Amino acid sequence: MATYLLRRLLLGCVTLVAITVVVYGLARSMPGNPLTAQLGEDPSRKVSAADYERMQRAYGLDRSWPEGYLQWAGNLLRGDLGRSITRKQPVTTLIGERLGPTLLVSGTAFLLIWMLAIPLGLYASARAGTVDERGVSLVLYALYSFPTFVAALLLQIVFSVWSKGTAWELPLFGMTSLPPDAPLAARIVDVARHMILPVVCQTYVSLAYDTRFIRATMAEAVRQDYIRTARAKGAGPWRVLVRHAFRNTLIPLVTLLGLSLPALVGGSIIIEQIFTWPGMGRLFFESIRERDYPTIMGLTLMFSVLTLLGQLLADLLYSAVDPRVSVE
């Protein structure tokens, strides 16, 4: 077990180096740099050639990208993710600021998804083959195929444009529209109202996917011999479904949970972009547009570590719970 873990961790480090090299190389190959992306927007801030050169040197932009990468990696080993060039803040502070808003939306969506997906999945398995089950499955399937950006735009049109002035009106974008000195209760209500549309958008696609996943693993489980045994000894249909079948589908379910870890922390670029939600996905999108290399690298590193950890966790859980699967 220990050798397996050690091997996986070493391989993970190799993978991390490869990913960061690829992303750093790509980021530096994009036309322009953080300075031109910033100065280009504001003509009043024209700088002289000498100043520009000095700034380039200060941020290490005058060096080739392999040198720049080695410097970044060296700093990382010393526990320093660097400072954002365009925002003049440490990358860790920036990520810390954005983590909260993303978790607020994706965490709420996550809770909603599992609170709805498990009962729906069980219901679909219990009523397999009936008309209402087919109806539910078809609706979920349709939701799964519905693009989030279309849903987001439609929700914005219905709840912001058409409901203007009614009780149904919801804020179009942003996280809050109150000044920071407003009373706490009012601010909570305000943020909650801003959250509704992004949460709905993030919930429905995964809800459809996860319910179908539960339904599929349940279909596999109810064909096993122990289900026949349970039925033969007189267990009721719900008892068989929940106590005998569902318990055995928990392993793939936990695996799915592990694999959704990066999405939970990373947020959705498209949803956060549409609703201008100040989260991680939007930070990623903006940092690419601003050519803010340290932020791009910090976020890439975080996502890759989470993805690799999620995979490792899933594999370990699998072998821990199912003795037929061995990690060695």
Place this chain on the structure above:
Amino acid sequence: MAAVDGFWGQAWRRYRRRPLAMAALLFVVGLAAVAVLAPAIAGTKPVVCRYKGRLYAPCLAYFDRRLEPAIFAKDKFRGSYPRNLAAKDPQSWAIWPLVFQDPYRAVRADEWPGRPENPAMDKGVPSRAHPFGTDQAGVDVFAKMVHGTTVALLVGFVSMGIAGTIGIVVGALGGYCGGWVDALTSRITEIVMCVPTLVLILAIMAIIEKPTIWHTMAIIGFTGWTGIARLTRGEFLRLKGAEYVTAARAAGAGPVRIMLRHILPNALAPILVPITFGIAAAILVESGLSFLGFGSPPPTASWGSILNGARSNLGMWWLVVFPGVAIFLTVLAYNLVGEGLQEATDPRLREARK
């Protein structure tokens, strides 16, 4: 009466029994027909016309600019056919597209005898003349969507063609050869899987000087093969120990022949399923990119780029509803085809049905 048909014949018989899957397949075939016939459905160039004693098909210019007959440029038509044809050759005749509207520009006043100018900005509410409305620049949304069908179909097939090829080759090598080859291919798959796709696409699109729709397709293909590779690897791992493979090896077949002729046909059905789902995903990614403004450049008519126009003016609901429904139906159709394929080819699911 048991007709002798192979695995695929049986699969097709089972597939045909599923009405939803058949409807989805027909929808995809219909889309392909719309894509091929797009210039004849909506356009401002004649499908066929006779001009100065010769026959031309100017509508082909919608597929490729170079296919526009040179004579019309020489005679200074400037893309406006109806009046020029009549004025410069009274003997000419033409067969026009069903809808006289252009996907790339607004139709001007009286360009078609008696027809008013296309309404621009938020005046383009769907009406009799424009069933799907017009966009900010006055371009007919129906014409744009008909011509955007080509993009939607091509994106799915081209990108999944690339992804399928890479995925099958990488997965087959890893699964069949094992050892260091497997270690290497697994590592590469893991790396590509961990790099955030949207970031990769945005970065590469920024690096390419003049990105076209073909670049978008290629990038989606080069990033979307990891799932297929993992599945192929698993199938090859499972099948390489099968008795018929040992028999083939004993008969002297080389590794390439065994992989291509013996294992691949037996592994193809489960691999085809994620490829079909991948087509749906590729369409979503492309329209999402165009929606964010990072897709193919403006002249390309993509459904996602119509949606992008609605972002700045939410009052123009028709710019969301029509392309949105088109994307939704297409994605749904591919997903249903994928599921039908899965149920028709997976023997485990068949047993469950009994």
